[in-house]
Every structure is written in structure tokens, then in C-alpha cells.
Amino acid sequence: MEFRVKDMDISTGGPFIAIISENDAESMDLYVGDRISIRCKKRKTIAIIDIAASDTSVPQGNIGLFEEVLSKLRIREGGRVSVSIAEKPKSIIYIKKKLNGLKLTGSEINQIIDDIASNRLDDIELAYFVSACHTHVMDLDETVALTKAMINTGDILKIKGHPIIDKHCIGGVAGNRTTPIVVSILAAAGYIIPKTSSRSITSPAGTADTMEVLAGITFPLSRIKRIVRKTNACLVWGGAINLAPADDKIIRVEHPLSIDTRSQLIASILAKKASVSATHVLVDIPMGKDTKVESVKVARNLKHYFTLIGKKIGIKIRVVFTDGSQPIGNGLGPVLEARDILLTLKNHKKAPHDLRNKSLRLSGLIFEMVGRTKKGQGMRLAREILESGRAYRKFIEIIKAQNGKEVSPDRIRLGRFARHVRSGRSGRIKHISNKTISRIARIAGAPHDKEAGVYLYRHRGDSVKKGERLYTIYCDNKQRLTYAARFIREDNGFVVG
């Protein structure tokens, strides 16, 4: 059947949706959730049917398309498409198989991941897949197949050379912006480290948000390749390129129940690393209250599987457990974190010790891993490179290759409005909650508002007197400051005892 296109101007961020009138749905015997194939000239896609409540939004003969469908078909309001009933994707039977506890073959996993990457599954079907893998945890073979399938459904950043280094932190700690420092130290030492990072989902800033303060982060693959060839490194946003795209779609569905499946976690991380040609990867697992991995047993199990699956796909993995019980660095929020990074790379006396130390430790472990130094000697080399100024110069080189320019840390503009949060009592700081401090920084506007965030004056173990500052909230919007103030009245994130 032929339809006229109506632009619904809605985006789902996931499945492809098409809306038709009730009459047209009846004529075609289509129901909510059924699949149709939409064709426009040589382009074709599958979409999932929704039915318009009345004829006002989608009149008979029209088909309302969501943004994802329009852009896939490269069509606009008023265009003509032909529509036919589509079969359910093959992977649905494989998902049901896994849900019933049976082991999947490599080609079945490939089909599922291909259907996910191509938006052929809807949220419900995806949730069943996640749930199946949560209940019947994938074994080694399946996880390897999942990792390979994720790599194969995306683009690859092909880079020559050996070793090619990458690092990954599984997250959950506010601040903790070690990546730009580690990348600068490693690249300064002559190693290739093509780093792609994500934007924040629930934290005050991701590495991509922070780097965006200082440089461009959105480049096509070909340009990223040139940046790496020139500087040995890059610090770009992974979301702009199509590396292992099934991953983000799965994570979106895990979110509502905060489901973390081991196989999915490992496959998604290693697939992204393999997609940038990495040969050596350091995985940072922060541990402690409120982090993603609270028990030593789970951490060890993860380490075991990371190493094993890395071996199967040809990547050498080193896993390190770090302290994730409080924020790392002083600044939280893109601009404040960018400033901490510059202070650290410039060996400034105001550089946060914890951020500096953790960055040196991680860099040192990588030096040991690739055989540049003996065991126990890596951190010293990292410190030498940092203190010599070579890491800073390398950072500026990367920034410039990414259309940025050198900027002095004290010339970085912070939010116009500030509010100091003071301790209600004297004593020692017993706990700083990553979650609460992140929430406050986000209420202040981070990461969308780059100048917004929280600047910490104290860390755990420090003593504080009643009335002394714990932190300052920065904000560009007075109303947000009021919201944040209201929030901290209940919980300011610090336990002083």
C-alpha cells in the first residue's frame, strides 16, 4: 500500500516507529507492535506499528514517521512510501531459546546483535534478551561470540602499530577524570592510544563532556585516524562514530531495572576496544560503597572473565581494583574537571593529589604491562614524564589536532553563581557520597551546562571545623542554584563525625 509521509517530529532514541490511522491498520490487518517494511525508492527499513488515536494526527492514507525512520529513508514530510507487512525478525526465536535456558550458537548471537544494531527489535523484545542473559548467564563461548558480533556490526578504526593501548574504567565514581592525563603520559612516551570516550549518563561529566571544554570531540573515523597518526593519540567522543552500536541500545534497556549482566558488560567494553584496534587494555574497577562492584568476589569474577575473553579475541587485559568510595579530584562538572586536568598536567600545586596519583598509577601499570619497565617501576617513569612537562605538551598537541587551543587553567570561566556549602559540625570526614555529590552537580546544570558543578575542598579523612567550607556549587542559572540549595538541605553528601 502507498502512503504519504507525515513527519511526527518525535525521536525514540531506539526502535523505529511508524504510526498509521485505525482505518488503514484495519485494512492491512495490522496491530500495535506489528512490523512493516517501508520502502522509498531504493531505501528500505523495518518499523514497528503504532496506531493513531484519531484522524487528526495521522489521517487515513498517511504514515507518521519518527525521526529515526525519516533519516534512515532520507525522506521528508509529504514524500511517498510503499508499505508491506514484514515478518518478525529471525532473532526472536533465538531470544526465546535463550529465555528457555538453552545455549546460543555463534550465528544465533550474530543474528540477534545484527537485528539490535539495525533497530529491528522493539523495547519489549530487547528486554526479553537482556532478561534471558541475566537469568541464564552467557558462558565463555557465548560471551566471546557476543563480543565478536558487537565488533562486526560496527565500524573499525584501523590503526597500524604495536602495541595499541586503551584503558577503561567501569565507572561509578564522581570526578575521576584520569583518562586525558593517562593518554597524555602514554602518548608522550611514544605509545599509540586512540581513546574514544562517552558522555555522561548519570555523572556530572563524562570524559567526552570534559574534553569538549578544551577541544572538538566529534570527528568522522577518517579524521580520527589522521589525529592519531599525527599525535599518537586522540580524546574523542565515541558516540559520533559507529563502534559496536548494539551496545548502547542494550544499555538503554538495562537502565530501567539497573540490570548489569556480566556478559553484556564485558562484551560491550571489549568490543569497543577491539573496534579501535587495541592490543593492550587496562581495565579499572573502582570498588567501595555505591560503586558498580561492591563485593570482592564479583570483582574477581569479572577480572577472570575479562582476561579470558580478552585472550580469545586477541587483546591483552590487565585489571586493576581501585578505591571508588569517594569522588576523585576536586572539580565535578565539565569545566571544573577540565581545570583539574590542566592543573595536574602542568604540575601545579593546586592539582588534586588523588587524581594525580591515580593517573600515575594507571599509567605505570600500562608501562609494566607493555614491558616498558619492570614490575614496580612503571609509576616512576610516569611521574618523570609528567614532571618533565612532556605529558602537558603532548596534551596540548592533541587538543590542537582536535581544533582546540591552549588555555590557562586560571582563565577558565566558572558558573556565574556560586554557593558555599559549610560543615554543620566539627570533626573528621567519614564519608562522601558519589551519588549525592553527582546529583547536586547535575541539579546545578552539569553536564549540559559546562560551567556548572561542584568544587570539593575536602576529602575523606580530612578534619573540618564547624562553618568551614566543604564545597562550592557553581551554576549559570539562579533558579538551579535554588533547587540545589533545597536538595542539600536534606542531604549534602558528607558525613562528618
Next chain:
Amino acid sequence: MEFRVKDMDISTGGPFIAIISENDAESMDLYVGDRISIRCKKRKTIAIIDIAASDTSVPQGNIGLFEEVLSKLRIREGGRVSVSIAEKPKSIIYIKKKLNGLKLTGSEINQIIDDIASNRLDDIELAYFVSACHTHVMDLDETVALTKAMINTGDILKIKGHPIIDKHCIGGVAGNRTTPIVVSILAAAGYIIPKTSSRSITSPAGTADTMEVLAGITFPLSRIKRIVRKTNACLVWGGAINLAPADDKIIRVEHPLSIDTRSQLIASILAKKASVSATHVLVDIPMGKDTKVESVKVARNLKHYFTLIGKKIGIKIRVVFTDGSQPIGNGLGPVLEARDILLTLKNHKKAPHDLRNKSLRLSGLIFEMVGRTKKGQGMRLAREILESGRAYRKFIEIIKAQNGKEVSPDRIRLGRFARHVRSGRSGRIKHISNKTISRIARIAGAPHDKEAGVYLYRHRGDSVKKGERLYTIYCDNKQRLTYAARFIREDNGFVVG
């Protein structure tokens, strides 16, 4: 925050959706899938956030509401609502608990079903619940709690008297419209049988669709009560009243993967029966190729649980296994099925034998179950009542109480266009596919187009000569007839050998 309402004119049939602009989402730190509380005067509801792709559809300061939300808040385009961030529903942690294989308590199941009935869970969360119950099958306690929770979240048709009878067929057989016949026989014998039925989902007609040919089927609870008081019975559409509403929402999510969970199946059926005050229920489980229950083992297991859970909630259950391997009756589609029912009730020689026999058998079993006759004698009583014309008179009484009028079966109008489908060879009919014949009737327009459908001249075991009619397709739309003809070129649903 205050928003102006925009009517999006879209219906999801399930979760409550609200769309806001990207800017507003940023200001409120809201993401796709987050929950908001929307308030308009004294009405309040929870909705799930989607984000507009651009400002054209939902400008800043506006909130686009789907039909379900508009009707819940009784608000229209241009109205004002206030919006705040809402907590995730409590049941999410219970769903995760079940997903992890732990047994749920009664109050946890109550909370989940209450959240489902009130549309507080989105599709993804619901899919996790279904999946959890599929993998970790609910035990007896949980299923009883689920059944009770379903009853409690809906309305109750309170009817005095004892026994109060109901029947249920778990479906999968085309035609098979025994309900109006059984109800008429039982009510004519003086029993109370307040029957609510569903519309078709995948078959050519549900009992509600068929009854709609002859009478009104949509009544409020109070009116249904009056109909039952007057006639001992009713034959109404259950979808118009709010009996165990969580059920339909769960079924919607089971559909994509054709998941059938035992606990959900039993709870949903028994909850609807308990909601009409039933004390004695006959459950018909058709068996055979292509039906819902293919193995004797599964059928026996279902029978066991039906009986046990019935006992726990105070309903006496009798389960009967019937032959579901081919369509029952000659007509498929609302008008054609209504005609079969009238012919049967009028003891007409053209009445389909299989439909008549099955109806008598089911009625007889109920007579035995309630102690009206001895074992083995029920069917004779049912036949007497049918042949005396009392069942027909009772049926007309019910029809009239439901705003219908008496109509002669040969004055029922069929579809204007007809196409005869003939056997390609001589031989005995070995198989008639429920699925294929249903599909053909639906392509012809059933159940939306009441006159459309298929009329069968032969059943399994009959012999047929090449060129003789197998069935006729009726249709009100020539194009649909062409579609149907194209479909049967590949498979006409009959195996003659």
C-alpha cells in the same frame, strides 16, 4: 514546573507517555524513560518521558500528552498542568527480585499488579516481569496471590445466588462459538451464568464480536447486573468493564515472543471468573496440532493447577480436554458464527453437528458438576432443553435484554462478494488448519467487517471430489477478496489425501 498541554493524538494502548522539548528535559534533568508526575487540579497521574526531536512538535513550555494521559487527567489541548519528577514505582525492585529467582510475597505481588493496572510500568519493565515469571515459574502461593491481586485491582460484578456458573475456553480453535449456546441452555435450566467475553485478537471472531451482530455488548456494571437479574445470564463484552485489568496489559507484552506463562494464564482466567462472582467454572482446553496446548503432559499440569488454585480462591473448577485440531462449526467470522448459533438453538437441520455436540457436552458437564444430574446424564438434559426450544427462547430473552431483537438466521446478511474455494483433488480431508483458515477469514475482513468470513462445507474425515467446494469466502470489499485469493494460492488450509 508548569506546562501547556498539547494533544499528541496518539494512543499507545498501554503506558502513559508525555513528550517534552529537549530544553525542558535538560532543565529538569529528565531522560527518555524517566517518570514524571503530572497534576491538573485534583487529578494526578504518572507518565513516562519521551523527548521531542525538535521544537516543531512540542515547543518549549509545552507537554505533549498521549490519549491515555489526556483522558485520565480529563484535560484537553491548551490546558495547564504542573509537572514534577516522580520516583520509580516500588514494584521495580520486586520485579528484579523475581528476575533473580527469589519468591515474591503476597504484598509484593499486590504492588506489582497494582502498578501494572494503573499503567505505572512501561513496556520494558513489564517485559522483565513476564520474563521473570516465565523463567522462575510462580509456585502455588505466588499464583494464588497473583490471582487475588488481579481480582482486587479491578471491579467486581456482585451477584447473589448459588451456584453462579461460568465457562472458559483457552482458545486457539477457529469457530468454536459454544458460549452463547451453553449460556442459553444453562440459563434456561434456571442457573445464573453472567458471561463476559473478549473480542478476537488473532481469530476471525471472539464471542463478543459475534454477539455484537445480534445485540448490544457494551454495558456498565450496573446494567449488566440488571440483565443478569432479569434473564439469569448475560453475553457481554468484558473489555467494556474493568474486571482484572492488569491481565490485558500483561498479555500485550507476552504477545511479541508468544510467551505463555502458566501462572499468568491461570491467574488471568480465574481472576476474571472470580470478578463475576462465579462459584463453578468449566475450563475447556482444546488439544491438537496448532492449539495452545499440544502435549498431554502440559494439559494435565494445567488441569492440576487450575483445580488447586480454584480451591484456594473458593471456585470449583472442572477441566475438560476437547478436540481442537480443526475449526468447529461451519461459519467463521462474526455474522457467519452468529448464524450457526441461531441454527443450532433453533434445532435447524443446517446446524453444524460438531458445534451442537460440543455445546451439549459442555452444558452436560456443567449440569453434572453442579449436581443437577448424575454423572453421564448431563448431556441428555442439555439435549432436552435445546430440543424443547427453551434454550432458544432464553437466548432471545437475553438478546432483547441487551437491546437486540429476534432475527431469522436466513435473513442475516452475508458479505456481498463471495468466492468458492474448491478441492484440487479427490480424496479424504486429512487436516484443516485453524491458523490458515483464520488468516483467510481475517484477510477477508473479519472481525472488523462483520459480514466477512469463511463458510466451511467439509470437516476432517469427509471425502471430497476434485472441483467440489471446500469453503466460500465472504467479503464486503473486492480488493480484500483479491488479497484472500492471492493468499490461498499458496495454502488453502486443507490437506486432502
